[in-house]
Amino acid sequence: MSESARKDTPEQAEFRAYCREWLAANKPGEPSVRLPQSPLEIMTEDQLSYLQAWQKSAYDAGLVGCDYPVEVGGGGRSNCQTVANEEMMAARTPFFPNVIGLGMAAPTVFYHAREDVKSELLPRLFSGEDIWCQGFSEPGAGSDLASVQTFAERKGDKWVINGHKVWTSLAHFAEWMIILLRTDKSHKYDGLSYFVVPIRSALGKGVTVRPLIKITGETGFNEVIFDNLEVDDRFRLDELGKGWQVAMTTLLHERGAGELQTPRAGGMKNKSTHAITxxxxxxxxxxxxxxxxxxxxxxxxxxxxxxxxxxxxxxxxxxxxxxxxxxxxxxxxxxxxxxxxxxxxxxxxxxxxxxxxxxxxxxxxxxxxxxxxxxxxxxxxxxxxxxxxxxxxxxxxxxxxxxxxxxxxxxx
Amino acid sequence: MAQPNNYGFGEEAALLKESARKFFREHFTTDKLHALVAADHNPDRAPTCDWDQSLWQKLVDLGWTMLAVPESAGGVGMPVAAVAGLVEELGRAAFPCPLLGTLNATYVLIGCGADGEAALADIASGESATLAFSNRHGSWDPGATEVRHDADGLHGSAWFVQDAAKSDRLLVCAHTENGLGLFWLPMNAPGVSRVADGIVDLTRDQAHIRFDGSPAVQVSANALAAINNAMPAVWTLLAADMVGAAEWQLQTSVDYAATRKQFDHTLGYFQAIKHPLVEVMLLIDEAKSLVYNAACACDTEVGKAAQYAHMAKASASDMAAYASSRSVQTHGGIGFTWECHVHLYFKRQKHSQVLWGDGSWHRARLADILIGAAA
The missing domain is CATH 1.20.140.10 (Butyryl-CoA Dehydrogenase, subunit A, domain 3)
Structure with missing residues (x-):
């Protein structure tokens, strides 16, 4: 019996056996492309589609989003994501490409979005069909995150967004972005609001994504420029002016200290990657x-x-x-x-x-x-x-x- | 054999740790410690042994000195993980007493089989003990003893014996005709003379002990096996003591940084103070997690106990050096005085850092295990 298995609840034990059996039969074979060291360094469509196919099959089998309710596309289980994660790591699977979606966007949307938005967006997030990115940092807002200037101006039941986000990993593949915006210039913290906004479907229609080259010479992250992008009010998370509090949910989960366990796979041996140990x-x-x-x-x-x-x-x-x-x-x-x-x-x-x-x-x-x-x-x-x-x-x-x-x- | 997820630190262990914390909080404040051991500041004074013997007796009456003794020998047979919880609280209080030595002797005696049972019964009856293993150079290698056992008893000297003036019994490693043996005798046996060392640490005493034909009961003919079997627990418990002491150092420094004001702000507002204190916390937590992992290995994964205990003691030794350094520096001028309590823990930690192997020594042993001997 493995170290973790001995403390399983009956539900976890049953699920563990299921995961193990499914992985033994369905773990993907070696990719023909060179995989990057982490999802944040995905550079080509070939790499992406191999990894997306893997995430989709794991989601269809119930190994992704296990602890989220069924209504939002989850598995409706309790404390089973840890089990799935352990089994995927033990089986040495590839990692999931939608890492920002799973780790940060999913819990934030789940805790703060409208019900219809959750059930519209979360299933395709879990399956990896929609890649997500995060729009927090700006040229003038790094460690002092609350000083973001990208502005959303109200126009009826829509918002018009103008500004500039940087260090945006995966934006070149992303359908959606979680974004921290200024809706009131007179209050630093209480003037912030939190939205989800479309990226890929809005390219050329208010959104421009440009790659940034890292010190390694690799691409991987981007800058994203908003020029009068129109967004529906229903994509606002939580109340107006509560953006900072919503951002804390994101950051808590990003740092691995949140309530919901992030779906995590990995461990696959790849001749070009070395774990840093x-x-x-x-x-x-x-x-x-x-x-x-x-x-x-x-x-x-x-x-x-x-x-x-x-x-x-x-x-x-x-x-x-x-x-x-x-x-x-x-x-x-x-x-x-x-x-x-x-x-x-x-x-x-x-x-x-x-x-x-x-x-x-x-x-x-x-x-x-x-x-x-x-x-x-x-x-x-x-x-x-x-x-x-x-x-x-x-x-x-x-x-x-x-x-x-x-x-x-x-x-x- | 795999370790249990919770280090085997169950309800009983949690209860013991909590009652130990309460016991020291109620009966042994740092003010009391200072009054007890720091009455005389003269660095040239003769060595003394200042301790609260009646409080020690209470601790014995609670059964805490025989926690590690197996039930078969009249003890409680608690796991090392639970004992580590108690020792962490002992370290937090920096309570001068022979508990660590008594526990150390217990673990060595357990490895002596049937021959060690009578000695274990002495410990179960409330007697304290200490190890006499080291040579004049303070070697950390097991078997580095200068004592020999002849037909008329023990001869020669044992060095760096911990809390010797407080201990009832000695467990001595000595050369015999047939290799290294272990011997058990009362501190007041004939031919035993104790010379106190003048040491920096005010919360311990230390001595070198001369044997001149001292009669002793042989408890093992294979000392190295028994010692090697026990050392992981010895290293782990000392590291647990250091973790507890460091928690005191951190809390005391944080309290000071939260009240003392300069430049219109409390010290903790300044990152030059805040970040080093956070670093102390990070290092404490690393050492603490490694301590319970090592303790649990002693209980359930013996084949890896030495490896994990080397990690715990190496981590604790380096952590203690940094925690001590920051505790004095954070307190500024007052931290440099005899009147401020931080020097008591600074000195206790300094002693613990080198006792039973410093960080580099433990890392070198660990490297031999994990990399293999160097060419």
Missing amino acids: AGNVIELAKACKRGEENSAADDPLLRDKIMRQLIREEGLKQNQRRTRVQALLDHPMRLPLQNKLLASEIAQQTAALALEVEGMRSSLYLADENAPAGGQWPLAYMNSYGMTIAAGTSEVQRNILGERVLGLAKSK
């Missing part, structure tokens, strides 16, 4: 020769550094386990709010360590046939900054922890 750095160190007789794995300083990383990774894993042991928690948000900060910083340090292990050969990048591991480690290291900056920088995360958990005065 100390275990893989050990393998790398054994392969990186320092002389005829020894490798980087024999260097006592590197051994110490690798063990530090391995211990931090195990600590994060054990934090996640301890989150469910009530008697060993002092403050309910203390561990959940650390999750994103730790995961992103640990990955960054591990990738940096891999470059140190590679030594001179860490100078070789994707296009060089002599690059260790195909040049994935320099790519992973550069990409890691996306995670320590997105969804509130590490510095903002430390403010949140200091204020909400330790109770220290709010910093400006």
